[in-house]
Amino acid sequence: MTKSPDQATAILFESVGAPLQSVAATLPELHPGEVLVAISATTLCGSDLHTYHGRRETATPAILGHEIIGRIAALSEQEPARAYDGSRLKVGDRVTWSLCVHCGDCFFCQRDLPQKCEQLLKYGHQSFVLHPWCGGLASHIILRRHSSLFKIPDALTDAVACPANCATATVAAALRRVDSVIGGNVVILGAGMLGLTAAAMVKEAGARKAILIDRDQARLDRALKFGATDLVHTDQLSEPLDSTIKEMTEGRGADVVLELTGATNLVQEGLRLLRVGGQLILVGSVFPTTSAEMNPEQIVRKMISIQGVHNYAPEDLGTALKFLSAHTNSYPFAGLVEETFSLSDSTEAFAFASTGQAFRVMIKVANDE
Known part of the structure; x- marks a missing residue:
């Protein structure tokens, strides 16, 4: 030694x-x-x-x-x-x-x-x-x-x-739990470090769209340099968020939603953004928060998969x-x-x-x- x-x-x-x-x-x-x-x-x-x-x-x-x-x-x-x-x-x-x-x-x-x-x-x-x-x-x-x-x-x-x-490896862990993003529409909730990293990684993995959702315009603008194809500012919507996402995804909804903020309302929203058979990957909920309300019938009928990812x-x-x-x-x-x-x-x-x-x-x- x-x-x-x-x-x-x-x-x-x-x-x-x-x-x-x-x-x-x-x-x-x-x-x-x-x-x-x-x-x-x-x-x-x-x-x-x-x-x-x-x-x-x-x-x-x-x-x-x-x-x-x-x-x-x-x-x-x-x-x-x-x-x-x-x-x-x-x-x-x-x-x-x-x-x-x-x-x-x-x-x-x-x-x-x-x-x-x-x-x-x-x-x-x-x-x-x-x-x-x-x-x-x-x-x-x-x-x-x-x-x-x-x-x-x-x-x-x-x-x-x-x-x-931490950041990059965590995104890699989340994407390893996804069936595939090739040709898919991926919604990313949160344009922080993980969100921008996720945009770049799904683009390079072959995603059709990487849709970044946030309420900070400066962060959304930065996301364009990291492969984001579409930006959604939650405070500037003229219709419900799920309607906006359906318009961007041929009326079906997202193939994959990556929830990276931990905000309870976005966990709930993530379910509504998915297409039939879509996947919700929960990553951001790493601190105590309120419980999220979920409709079991919605999950069953839409055949949605929910996966939690903690660390890697x-x-x-x-x-x-x-x-x-x-x-x-x-x-x-x-x-x-x-x-x-x-x-x-x-x-x-x-x-x-x-x-x-x-x-x-x-x-x-x-x-x-």
Whole structure:
């Protein structure tokens, strides 16, 4: 094992409303199979903001941040980790990894649900006391045994690669649950980071239409650069939304609806937008909300399929990286990271991200691209 640094710095989240605390501490020795990564950058995800503002519970104190990239600083000599594809890892490799660590052997892992592992650990969502050095707002992170690591293609800048292990991989997971989008009409509810990513991915997968629905005109306009074929502003409708969608889809409705906001009214609306035999993929409901009303007869008679997708499997991160690498010049993903802060300015980063003015805010830890 290459000698690792003795000291590291982290920004701790202790409770809602409490100031973020900067701490320096000695890094522990690596256990078998672990990897020490010097963090290059972290982008703030919507779930980070939900936790920061108390809309989502997490164990505290915690190092928030799970959209992370970095370079390997040290590898355990015992059971040295390998990349997910089986290739060797070495100090200096630029890497990302699945936000979920799974055992591979439990009931859920054996049923293609590794993100629901009975021994699950999620980076950026753990107590610093029980699982130290486990989040992105730090100089270093210790990747636990069984982590799924991926080498980042050279073509991907930090701004493009950083959100891949959450936003892009989550969209890849959602689309893996869809029967097919080839020649289909796909409605995307929400023109945020996931929505724009979904538009680009369904276009490249062969969709006939990628219809983006949102109430923010600036975000809708941005979606045109990411493959959206049609835009619908919910505050400017002259008729019910389902009528508008039917007019765009030869009177049938959408083949697939991707619900990416978590808004209860849009979950309900999503069902009405589907054609007979359509699929509703629910992705955005990752925080407590009110119950959605659904008409069982409507679901049965229209033969609708409803699928929930939470997080993703490692293969989806692989798909995400391949997609970004293949289309890095086709879509302006780098431009979605609109502000950058230093680690010491994490409080200011959260404040700016909370305004909703940027798709992503980056906290840059090291300039090592």
